[in-house]
Amino acid sequence: MSHNFTAHLIALADDGVERKSAEVTDWAARIGWVVGLLLLVALVYWLMREGWKWRGSLQGDLPELPALPTAPGEPRLRMAGRYHGSTTSGQWLDRIVAHGLGARSRAELTLTDEGIAVVRPGAPDFLIPAGRVREARLDKGIAGKVLTEGGLLVITWEHGDRLLDSGFRSDRAEEHAAWIQALGPAATTAAAPHTPEEGAA
Numbered sequence: 001m002s003h004n005f006t007a008h009l010i011a012l013a014d015d016g017v018e019r020k021s022a023e024v025t026d027w028a029a030r031i032g033w034v035v036g037l038l039l040l041v042a043l044v045y046w047l048m049r050e051g052w053k054w055r056g057s058l059q060g061d062l063p064e065l066p067a068l069p070t071a072p073g074e075p076r077l078r079m080a081g082r083y084h085g086s087t088t089s090g091q092w093l094d095r096i097v098a099h100g101l102g103a104r105s106r107a108e109l110t111l112t113d114e115g116i117a118v119v120r121p122g123a124p125d126f127l128i129p130a131g132r133v134r135e136a137r138l139d140k141g142i143a144g145k146v147l148t149e150g151g152l153l154v155i156t157w158e159h160g161d162r163l164l165d166s167g168f169r170s171d172r173a174e175e176h177a178a179w180i181q182a183l184g185p186a187a188t189t190a191a192a193p194h195t196p197e198e199g200a201a
Contacts, residue, residue, distance in 0.1 A: 062098045063160045065126035068119075073112040077182055081170040083107035083120055085143030089134075089156050089163035095143040096164060100124035104145070107168060111182060116155065118166075128166070132158040136183035138176060142167035153179055 086101040088094040095102055103123040110117040116128040135156040140149045142165060153168045153176045170176060 061160070062096070062162065065099050065101070065124060065159075066115075066129055068117050068125050068127050069114045072110065072114050072117055075110050075112055077109075077111040077178060079109040079168070079170045079175055079179065081107060081109075081168055083118065083123075084145045084147075084152065084167040084169060086164050086166040087143050089165045092139075092142050092165070093144060099126075101164075101166075102143075109168060109179075111179070128155060128157045133183055134158060134163065136180045138180065139167070150176075155183065 083105050085104055086096040088096065100123050103120075105120045105123040108119045110119075113130060114127065115130040115133070117125070118128065119125045133155065135154075137154050137156075138150040139152045139154045140147050142152060142154060145167070147169065151169060151173060153170065155166050155168070157164055157166065
């Protein structure tokens with residue numbers, strides 16, 4: 001009986017050693033997976049950062065953004081919401097990243113006779129001059145960001161030799177209509193070619 005009891009204790013001890021060994025092996029495997037995942041995330045982040053820098057270098061011909069005027073004039077409209085990015089006009093995936101235009105952020109828009117002042121906490125502020133506005137419309141996506149149908153106010157404007165689409169979303173979507181109404185006539189006037197009157201010499 002003593003022999004059987006000793007054998008039982010030895011078996012229990014061996015079983016404990018095996019369980020402990022299995023636990024250590026499991027932890028090593030888990031740590032390996034975590035380290036591998038962290039390395040993968042770091043690689044993806046690095047590739048995205050390099051791609052961002054490469055895109056910015058391709059857009060090096062884009063002029064500096066117009067600065068906010070020191071005396072902007074009387075506000076006609078205000079809007080608080082988000083800036084969702086800018087793209088080459090008509091190409092909603094061709095993101096513009098130069099001069100901080102690629103950074104999504106909170107934004108406050110103010111429309112005056114000078115244009116549209118875009119104030120962004122943590123990102124460069126800029127002005128969309130009134131004479132460069134070409135169109136304002138509702139859309140659902142820009143720079144890879146997709147929202148609900150008509151949930152985005154897209155302003156098309158001229159900067160340098162490019163036409164840009166800049167996307168904004170108000171905290172109160174019903175405000176978009178007022179902006180389209182305010183910018184529509186100005187955009188049409190700015191974009192319309194000059195034609196001489198009939199009979200003019």
